[in-house]
Amino acid sequence: MRLLAFAASLRRESLNRKLLRVAVEVARSAGAGMDVAEFAEFDMPLYNADAQAATGFPPGAQALAARVRAADGMMIVSPEYNFSMPGTLKNAIDWVSRMRPVPFRGKHALLLAASGAMAGGIRGLWQLRIPLEGNGVLVYPDMYTLSQADQAFTPDGQLADAGALARLRAMIEGYVAMAEKLR
Numbered sequence: 325m326r327l328l329a330f331a332a333s334l335r336r337e338s339l340n341r342k343l344l345r346v347a348v349e350v351a352r353s354a355g356a357g358m359d360v361a362e363f364a365e366f367d368m369p370l371y372n373a374d375a376q377a378a379t380g381f382p383p384g385a386q387a388l389a390a391r392v393r394a395a396d397g398m399m400i401v402s403p404e405y406n407f408s409m410p411g412t413l414k415n416a417i418d419w420v421s422r423m424r425p426v427p428f429r430g431k432h433a434l435l436l437a438a439s440g441a442m443a444g445g446i447r448g449l450w451q452l453r454i455p456l457e458g459n460g461v462l463v464y465p466d467m468y469t470l471s472q473a474d475q476a477f478t479p480d481g482q483l484a485d486a487g488a489l490a491r492l493r494a495m496i497e498g499y500v501a502m503a504e505k506l507r
């Protein structure tokens with residue numbers, strides 16, 4: 325079972341990428357094969373149907389689609405921007421959603437977020453479910469949020485709070501078990 329995993333942030337010191345790194349290790353120890361991507365690999369222009377008609381899909385969208393096609397599911401760690409998902413992530417979903425067959429259809433996903441705020445990014449994840457489910461992704465019911473994430477990591481990138489790690493482990497193990505059953 326293979327999962328594509330990425331954090332939807334381009335920032336060098338991204339808190340979501342830090343959470344991704346911990347989550348990837350947990351998923352590997354739960355038995356998942358991981359394809360870890362940098363979001364910058366999926367750089368693409370703003371969606372424009374005229375550009376699509378004239379020159380087809382941009383390389384970044386094709387790269388994302390290829391990685392999605394090669395995976396059984398996705399682990400997406402996304403910041404919350406203005407109570408929603410980052411526009412960069414929605415734009416990427418929009419491009420890939422115009423491909424036929426839709427690369428997302430029949431995949432599953434686990435959603436995670438890290439935020440400096442108390443809400444932990446949960447509002448963004450509820451928004452992110454909509455375009456994914458609209459494109460035929462089975463989104464795991466539980467979603468992981470890490471609040472006050474600017475204080476959540478040790479200098480070597482581990483989760484400082486044992487409870488936060490236990491919660492992450494339980495959620496990822498549940499998701500991987502579901503993914504194995506689906507196979």
Ligand SMILES: Cc1cc2nc3c(=O)[nH]c(=O)nc-3n(C[C@H](O)[C@H](O)[C@H](O)COP(=O)(O)O)c2cc1C
Pocket residue numbers: 333334335337338339340341403404405406407408438439440441443444445
């Ligand atoms: C445009 C913008 C909007 C934001 N809106 C929210 C928000 O609605 N809720 C929230 O918890 N944090 C919000 N933040 C703060 C981000 O959660 C914070 O910058 C976080 O560190 C971004 O993720 P990253 O560290 O992985 O890049 C916003 C940040 C930006 C740049």
